Amino acid sequence: MINPSTAILFAQYKRWADQMLFTSLSELPSEELTKERPGPLKNFIGILNHVYVIDRIWQANILQHAHGHKSRMEILHPTLADLRRAQEDMNEWFVCWAKQQTDDSLARALDFHFLSGQAGVMTVGTMFLHVANHATFHRGWITQLYFEIPAPPPVTDLCVYLTEISCAATLPT
Template identity: 55%
Template sequence: MINVATAVMLSQYKGWADQLFFDSLRELPVQELSRERAGPIKTMIGVLNHIYVIDRIWQAHLQHRDHGFTSRQALPYPDLAELCQAQREVDDWYVAWSSQQSESSLKEVLDFVFVSGNPGSMPAGSMLLHVVNHATYHRGWLVQMYFEIPAMPPLTDLSVYLTECQTWPAGNC
């Protein structure tokens, strides 16, 4: 189980890494975002939207409400600038939410329903861990897509964040 300080740090890290990717993606030729590649999610903009949709789904679970998504592959924001703004908003929400938690609220087990319709139960802190881990996993897919361009992806390792940025948003981070 995670504590409040770790929850805050992980949510700040996620926001930093997400924005670092968006900043880098703005430098690529625009057609690279929608160019189809191998894999279950074929485009960079598709992967970014998937991360965003999952963030919103788990946000809804944490808020004890319906999320309204019928697919994890939804593409609510085909435009990079609009998606960047929406992602920033949800990342800011996770930072604020984490800051408002207590040790006991992070341990609270919440019931929810997966998009598939299957029921689930999970502690709130574990939900946050899933959100952070899920985004990290899919940023790895984006890294592979960068190499196919070829282009150099941003470095978003947790160790880079911890040694260079300590808090997000701040300075150049």
């Protein structure tokens, strides 16, 4: 079971990791962002839009709203700058949302439907864990693509984030 502290940690970690990733991607030659590569999502922009769409779908499931998406592969933001702004807004929403959660709210089971129409039930906390885990999976996929360029990928590991925030907390003010 996820608790509020863990939800906050993972929301803040996801925000940080996505910032690291988008900053690194903005430093690549622009043609690398849309260069077609093997796989179902074809390029960096496709992968990042997929992550954003999934975030929107699960946000809607958590809020018990219709999300309106028909595909996980939609390209809502074809440019890195627009996509970055949208993802930053989404990540900020999840951070604020996490700070409002309680043990009870995270344990609440909700009905939802996958895009296939199949019904499902998950707790709010596990829905959010899926959001965080899904983004981590795709950051790993993107890291692999960096080696094909070749370019050094950003380091977005949880342990790096935890070390950075721990060191920042101990700095004199």
